[in-house]
Each structure stands twice: as C-alpha cells, then as structure tokens.
Amino acid sequence: MRDLLDSINGVISKGSELPFSVYTSVHEQTLLNVPIAKPLLIIVISGDKKLGKDSEFICHSGEFVFLSDSPAIDMRNIPKGNSYFALLIEFDYEDFNGIPGSARDKSEYFIGDTKPELEKCLQQFIECSSWASEKIISARKNEILLLLHDLGYKNVVSMAGNRQISYKLHKLFHKRQFQDVTTSYCCEHLAMSESTLRRKLKAEGTSLRDIKSRARLGLGLHLLQTTSESISLVSEKCGYQSQSRFTEQFKRHFGLTPSELRKTKVTD
8 A cells, every 4th residue: 555655745745725634643542533534544554443332343454444323433543663643534425426325224334444445546536635626526436435335335325324413513513613603593504493403413313512513522632633733722623611621621521631642653
C-alpha cells in the first residue's frame, strides 16, 4: 500500500481542505463512544483497529472496515511497528445513488481486504481530491461504493442507514458553527413542526440535544486527530465557552482528556 500512502502524504502536504481524514498515533489509543454521524470507510494502512465494547471485531493492516451511521462505537487504535495509520472517508446519502440492492437489510458494519482494485480506486480519489469539485468528489465516492459492490460486498448499500433527519441537523450545527441553532430554527430549516421533529428524532433513537453534543465532540475529536491547533482553539471551534468545559465533556464521553489523546500522537 506504499503508493496509496505516498498519494495521501503528497495531497496532505498541500494543506487544502480535503474530503477525507487521516488518523495516526504512535501509542495505543482507546476511545469510547465515538460518534459515527455518516457512513464511514476506514482503511487501515498500518497497525490494528479494534472496535466494539469488548473488541468485537479487529481490522488489521491491509484491511478496511465500513461502518454504518450507528450512534457510537468504542475504538482502539494499536500501532504495530512505527505507528498506527488509517484513511477515513465519510459518505453522504446521495453517494449511494444507483448502488444495487436494498437499504432495508440494515448492517452495522463489514470488514474486507483492501484489494489492488480498491487500492487503485482510493488512490485516484485521493489524487483528485485537492482540485476536484464537490460533484466530482461525490462521483468518485459513488465509484468506490460501486467497486465494493462489484468486489462482492453486496451489503454495501445497507451502510446508507436511515438517520437522515439526524444527519441534516448534524450538518446544520456545523454550518452554523454551533451558534444560535434553536429548536425553532431547526424546525424552520426542516420545514416541520416541533412535535413532528421530536417524533422523527425519537424514531431515529436520538434528540436535538444529543445530536448537538455528538456533533461538537465529534468535531473536537477530528480536530485533535488531524491538526496541531491548540486545545483552547479546538474548544472554541466546537462552540464551548471554556476549555475546561470542553475537557470535562470530552473526558466524560471518550474516556480520556484532549491532552491525553494528543500524547498518543507524540513520540517519547
């Protein structure tokens, strides 16, 4: 997977906003209740990833795991050799358009080998990501999903999930930078009454408060993993009024503080 890794490092060095993420660590990370807001493909390039409350399944180097939009999952990233290194790609619901099969047969996840065909497809996606339009990026994501289906992963369409109201609100919180997103504003944005919104969210097993909390903490985790921004700045971007409040909530949710997470990424 050397060519894929080289492509990732080459694009990241350009410093532009990208439609994928890279998570790394040199020490073991254990993160509880990691929110999965959208269907997520994780390609483990080095190290191991254990997922589930009792390490229910393990994704080794050279494998991938595709997670549906489950509310939360425990993750353990284990370096083997020099580091843990994984490529993460989130999918929007529209990226699944045209994928054969039925989304009704819900699956929480599946694991597979990163075969040469998939590696080449991912490499092409990475290399175009720094210049391509949103329409092209979506088409490339759709291409990845179609390839997975053609490689025998027929349940890929079931990863699309059914938490579409939660997803729309998650996007809204990010777009508004967690400022002034009241219940009435959400209802107006979605063109539905407050009672209808609450009923639909209850059917998806969540609430407006839970979505906001998971969106803030999910963004915090992402920024701590992918940037060198100060914890104070990260807490501000996540809509917290103080770093101490952010640290408290982060620790309660993930089981470690932002500082402890950052230490897993630094060599002794």
